[in-house]
Amino acid sequence: MANFLLAYNITKKAEGGWSDNPKDRGGQTWKGVARNMHPKWKGWELVDNAKKKPGFPTSLYKLVDLQKLVLKFYKIHFWDVNLLDQVQNQEVANEIFDTGVNMGPGVPVRFVQRAINFLNKGGQLAPNLKVDGVCGPATVAAINQYPYPTRLLKTLNGLQVARYVEIVEKDPTQEVFANGWIEQRVSYV
Numbered sequence: 001m002a003n004f005l006l007a008y009n010i011t012k013k014a015e016g017g018w019s020d021n022p023k024d025r026g027g028q029t030w031k032g033v034a035r036n037m038h039p040k041w042k043g044w045e046l047v048d049n050a051k052k053k054p055g056f057p058t059s060l061y062k063l064v065d066l067q068k069l070v071l072k073f074y075k076i077h078f079w080d081v082n083l084l085d086q087v088q089n090q091e092v093a094n095e096i097f098d099t100g101v102n103m104g105p106g107v108p109v110r111f112v113q114r115a116i117n118f119l120n121k122g123g124q125l126a127p128n129l130k131v132d133g134v135c136g137p138a139t140v141a142a143i144n145q146y147p148y149p150t151r152l153l154k155t156l157n158g159l160q161v162a163r164y165v166e167i168v169e170k171d172p173t174q175e176v177f178a179n180g181w182i183e184q185r186v187s188y189v
Contacts, residue, residue: 001085001086001087001088002084002085002086002087002088002089002090002092002093002094003090004074004075004079004084004085004097006090006094007079007084007090007093007094007097007098008071008074008075008079008097010094010098011032011074011094011097011098011101012031012032013184014032014098014102014184014185015031015032015101016031016032017030017031017057017060017061018030018057018060021176023173023174023176023177024177025174028047030043030047030060030066030070031070032070032074032101033070033073038073038077041069041073042069043066043069043070043073046060046063046065046066046069047060047066050063074101077105078097078100078101078105079097081105081135082096082097082100082105082108082109082135083135083136083137083139083140084096084097084135086140086144087140087143087144088143088144089143089144089149091149091153092112092143092149092152092153092156095108095153095156095157095187096108096109096112096135096156098185099111099156099160099185102181102185103160103163106133106134107133107163108156108160109133109134109135109139110131110132110133111155111156111159111160112135112139112143112152112156113129113130113131113132113133113139113142114131114159115152115155115156115159116128116129116142116143116146116152117129117131118155119146119148119151119152119155120142120146125145125146125147125148126142126143126145126146127141127142127145129142153187157186157187160185160186161182161186164178164181164182
């Protein structure tokens with residue numbers, strides 16, 4: 001079964017540290033936790049206190065409790081919600097997790113549901129899935145049953161890139177993030 005810490009250690013490289021880019025819809029961000037998306041996250045209190053002291057934002061890296069809150073946040077909101085402990089293939093779980101962190105936890109589930117329906121040879125390789133963005137037992141079973149994880153990963157990457165293109169087409173101000181998304185989020189399979 002897939003391991004959360006292995007996935008997190010990959011994703012944290014792309015999430016970096018402190019960011020406050022005015023073009024980022026997420027607003028202030030600490031290690032990928034976006035304030036506009038998650039304003040009630042308990043870590044914001046620690047961040048706000050650190051802002052009042054010298055050494056910000058470097059001082060954030062020294063706050064052990066803040067790092068624990070980040071880890072717990074990712075586990076609950078992007079790993080557990082999608083039952084990724086039950087996924088047998090670590091690379092597939094990594095991709096679902098990372099894409100969820102970047103796009104929201106339901107998006108990669110819709111991607112995987114669409115991908116399996118696209119690749120399953122009319123239900124011969126895995127059952128057709130309802131595309132609802134909910135990773136329940138049927139979705140996990142289909143992920144585990146599908147025999148070609150590399151094909152699944154390639155299809156997930158294709159859907160991810162298509163979504164990035166749609167985002168920029170709808171809001172050209174987001175183009176500033178396009179190269180980073182492709183470089184840091186789309187894995188080579």
